[in-house]
Amino acid sequence: MTVRHEVSDELLASYAAGTLAEGWRLAVATHLALAPHARRRLALFEKTAGQMLEDIQPEAPAGDVWVKIRAKIDNQQPSPVSTMPRAAPEKPSLAPAPVLPEPLRSYLGGDVMDLKWRTLGRGAYHIPIRTEDGETNVRLLRIPAGKPVPEHSHGGRELTLVLSGSFQDSGELFARGDIEEADATLTHQPIATPGEDCICLAVTDAPLRFKSMLLRLVQPLLGI
Amino acid sequence: MAELLLAIGRDRDIQAFELLFKYYAPRVKAYLARLERDNQAAEELMQETMIAVWNKSAQFETARGNVSTWIFTIARNLRIDAYRKNRRPDFDPDDPAFVPDPVPSADSLVQELQEAERLRGAMETLPEQQLQLLRLAFFSERTHSDIADALNIPIGTVKSRIRLAFSKLRAALEERS
Ligand SMILES: [Zn+2]
Ligand SMILES: [Zn+2]
Known part of the structure; x- marks a missing residue:
């Protein structure tokens, strides 16, 4: 399946520059694992940065740094990484590939069957994911087949990466590997496609604004 | 090199x-x-x-x-x-869930050099406004909204200049896809 909704140039530029906070970076990196074309776009961003490195006004390092570096190199143990040939590729395994790609799988400590979901009510579940950027709120969401995420708008940016199943939003289908970027201007109501629960990674930097008064009341309890 | x-x-x-x-x-x-x-x-x-x-x-x-x-x-x-005290999540090409690129990448040094040459040429044709933005985006610790504040332009303009710059660079490289 080809990814149809790729990460924006804006986010990709921040990823390439190394300025994305951990939570956003987790979503973009996991998306990139599933989206070869987006990785080719990333390569262009990095090549552009490489070209700017060529063109930068050089700054002389302090003192005779080459002598220092030379000494450091001579004194270090031969690096096993640089001398060992790359390991032969593993034999194709009969086990099916994991649903959750790296780096997400390591953050959750396992693949989908190992997860301990917490209920959000109305058949929806989530698993909060710890990051240390102090900026983002990251969770894995499971929306029941055919059911909507309650209609909401956003205080800030929201990234939703589909990992399993799919959802419809504003007339578009988002399936495995697709990423949806929403900002404060968008009010939407994603609906999971019937037939299969939709599992997605959701990253936000501000609480969602639900239309429903009831949801607004319980929101603090759910932490979303 | x-x-x-x-x-x-x-x-x-x-x-x-x-x-x-x-x-x-x-x-x-x-x-x-x-x-x-x-x-x-x-x-x-x-x-x-x-x-x-x-x-x-x-x-x-x-x-x-x-x-x-x-x-x-x-x-x-x-x-x-x-x-950064926090982790640097990255994709892993050796992960069994990783989706490999069906399009083979440039495989020769000559191709790589030609491509670098085309990219350099394309960057020279970018308007100074766009180049300045790329420099700030890559060679400063600023987020895009910090850049918008520093240049006193709307965040939307920052985004669209980045988009414009990269669509020109992409076009110049005649992306194989
Ligand atoms: Zn949303
Ligand atoms: Zn393309």
């Missing part, structure tokens, strides 16, 4: 590394100095980057990017690791 780096990886050629070092160390230093207020920190990270270049040289593949791109990514990653 690619030949130098290949020689370093293959033969542990210290003379080749000295040439590479004298060319790149001042550039890596300049890049890091723009991100770090502390000159000493920039100096140390530069040294760490260049030692990593020596140690990892056998992993350099021309097909995966040119030398300056490769060195940029090493410096960038070391910097994130050193100054």
